[in-house]
Amino acid sequence: MKAAVLHAYNEPLKIAEVQIDEPRSGEVLLRTAASGVCHSDLHIIEGRLPAPPPLVLGHEPAGIVERVGEDVTYVKPGDPVIACLSVFCGKCEYCTAGRPYLCGGAQLDRQPGDTPRLTLDGTPLYQMGQLASFAEKMLVPENSLVKIREDMPLDRAALIGCGVTTGLGAALNTARVRAGSTVAVIGCGGVGLSIIQGCRIAGAGRIIAVDTQDWKLELARTVGATDGVSASAGDAVAQVIELTGGGVEQAFEAIGLNATVQQALAMTRKGGTAFMVGVLGIGENIELPGFDVVINEKRIQGSMMGSNAFRIDMPRYVDFYLNGQLKLDEMISARRPLEEVNTCFDEMRKGTAARSVIVFD
Template identity: 55%
Template sequence: MVTARAAILRECPGSLKIEDVDFVDPGPNEVLVRTVASGLCHSDLHWMQGKYVPPLPIILGHEAAGVVEAVGSGVTYLKPGDHVVGCLSVFCGECDYCVTGRPHLCREPSVRVGPADPPRVQTVAGGVQQGGQLGAFAEAMVVHEHALVKIRPDMPLEQAALLGCATITGVGAVINTAKVPAGATVAVIGAGGVGLNVIQGAALAGASRVIAVDLLESKLELATRFGATDVVDASNCDAVETVKDLTGGGVEYAFEAIGLTVTAEQSFAMLTRGGTATVIGLIPAGQNVSLPASDLWMAEKRLQGSSMGSNSFRYDIPRLVDLYLQGRLNLDDLVSKRIGLDEVNDGFAALERGSVARSLIVFE
């Protein structure tokens, strides 16, 4: 058994409390990981704000990298000492989704711990759930081996953590979900941790225009460092009209990386004929997006969602690592601040204010 400190959400809405937790020894196909770094994603903030209610209590955090400490029976893919990135897209490898190349849509219960299953984490007050099947705001994690990908040991683990959500979600939405071709015109609404990765994904794909839309000048400045060719400050203009003016009628690909119905509708409205809008942001359950229906048949516009960048993360993440080590993927500028686990609530307050791209918890 391993004891570690973890940030737990016990009430929703609520803030995180740092508590000591005990991890069970890794069982069959499970792995004990010492967490090195863990990023603060807006999806966790949605949970803390009660926009979605997770099973409670729960260790949040789902964007992490670390080092394997021990493996349970049957694990042959990993061994102690391996460097790994976690991803919440745990896959079974056998269901219809997995065998048709869409493992990010797998929801197979046998590779997950549900609220009715014996938990892998205990406190004096009882069992605790793991957010995204990871629970990465903790000094250690016991997870299914199919929640992990092995990476090159020369990849810095702090930057590697970001690959597990922000980067796979953003770059994956461009490359895997929308399949943006070279030369295409792209607009990205929301230039936070995920949106900046959409921007650099579009630049990697060879988009001819990458238009970043945000309300904050600081985010638009950052966006140019990630490959934006144009920036639109939506706090002082109509984002849709401005994007249409900049492109002579609209973009071929638009992305929403905030989680609001109004910006999802904007992403569709700023498309040219034949364009595709991809919604990444977590719009709260129960809300509806409204579209002018004639745009579907008359202009052949499309609206689609993207979950975790439609990843096959054991394929995608090692390639993103190579791109970083070749200087072609910017992870360094995503980390606005390095913090300790005790500062996690302050980190989320900064995310809510919009003053950071990502805060990264670095464990000692």
């Protein structure tokens, strides 16, 4: 099968003929229908997140079940599914305490010394998030999958696999945004636009979008922002404090930079919380203003994959799309074949796309 392979950090992906193993116990072989392109893929290309090349990226997919391994009971060939990197084992402390997104499901992966799921001319390929969706087929754990309604278009379902679940979940699960509240979202890419939609669905009264690109602010308004603040037209914090008469109750950072995490905290009012959704790499630290945190009792809280229970959350998000509450068509800037995957990353670096989706025939 055809896959896009990263051979070394900071190189373009190369299309190659990759060998994929047969599904074993607890594993499922999928035909990939579509995969969104998320900034976390780009972080790996740039060596900011730990993942050893050679590898296959892509972790925001929807597809169709082709074959199942022994003991697989949850899905059958022909089922439409979304795959999520929040693989859950169902047995550990995190899974049983209701926080399956912290599990990781490492024990469901093929172990060192075992036949790898993916190989290129005999060389094992690391599979991002046990998914590797920049490929025509995917061999994944059954516990990375959720079945979805047959009437859901798969190119839009793909977005729910990471960005939408991260964003809606940050608002609905991690932050539990309250009706009528005032919030800000810094960074309006696929993740930030989804946070904005989660805040709208929760009934937030005021949703302030912050980005350096004016066209992103326009797009943010079409998906639910009530105000837009241009980070390139002066101090974003001062603008938000001015607009709100003192700051927001909750601010979300959806970029992954020390400077914008600090801005998120600074634009909250007393007692406010800043949610870190953008990913910082290992060894990248954030600096906190001690006085503001203590005296104004501010909090900072991470949010991993929208604190999801994806088999419960994702079918609801599919319903939200099909009943008009969740806008996905507006978020897709381009649909491209796998051969154009590097163009998607070029556009992401330049900020000229919201979400790009790789589509397979």
